[in-house]
Amino acid sequence: MNELFETFLQNHDLSGIRSIEKSDLHNHLGKGGNVRYISSKLNLKIDLPPATFESLIHMDRWFNENIRKRCPFIKRFEAAFVQASDDNIGVLAASFGLDEQMTIGGMDVNAFIYEMKSFNQQIAPDTIFLPELAFERRCDVDKELSRLDEVLSYNWFKSIDINGVENQQPIKNFKKIYRKAKEYGLRLKAHVGEFGTADDVMEAVEELELDEVHHGVASAKSEFIMNWLSKHKIQLNVCPSSNVMLRVVENYSTHPIRKLYDHGIPVTINTDDLLIFNQSVSEEYLNLFKYGVMNAKELNHIREIGLRQIDFYEP
Ligand SMILES: [Zn+2]
Structure with missing residues (x-):
């Protein structure tokens, strides 16, 4: 498997890369499908996004106009499982x-869980699905906290996350939510160090006791924080195309995943929002190889780090 993956990368053989098991650990499920599937199923013509977005707000506006308004949310979830199956995603967090x-879909938690389990079994039976509960950075923390016990009592969610614009409220406001999630045995993650700083990454990991960070690429600006993350084995779930399109980094060639990996930080390669950034996990690997950021052996090592995710969970 190892040599095959490396050979496929060296030959720029995308269908070969697709055939090898990989993980996708930073994936917003409602944006996790691919445009081709949605277009053909709903007979929609979806324009390509611009090459880069000015901001997360610009990106959201594009997504609302072009996809969210035109495609029912349940179809987008279905598309994400189809994508996981097509791209041989063995572990999907x-x-x-x-x-x-609930609000948009009009479903209660039970109905939603049933629906997602059916998609998993019927569309992507070989994919281990690890559902992640996400909070918006701007949310009303007390309101979310008040319904957390009910939601977590289903014992279905495996991890939690905070996403959205990083400076909307201090990360420490989420402490109560993270304490409770920890009591339930969830793996703790948050979006941080995408548009924020290296210090923001360290603060979030310390305050919330994070096991993993979504993005965290700003850490590459601090030797001290990179060494600290490496020492504490804090995994960064990196999304190169998202970073390029949102202008977090200048281009693929200079992507900081190189530096983060060289400092011994466990990194993984992921899609973030495939319906927007249009690059599958396989394409993300091939891009990093083609642009000379990582060699085939290193990319295979990263693939193995991603698949090890399953070791963190009880069967
Ligand atoms: Zn994200």
């Missing part, structure tokens, strides 16, 4: 918020 499933 994917997130969604309570409002997405």
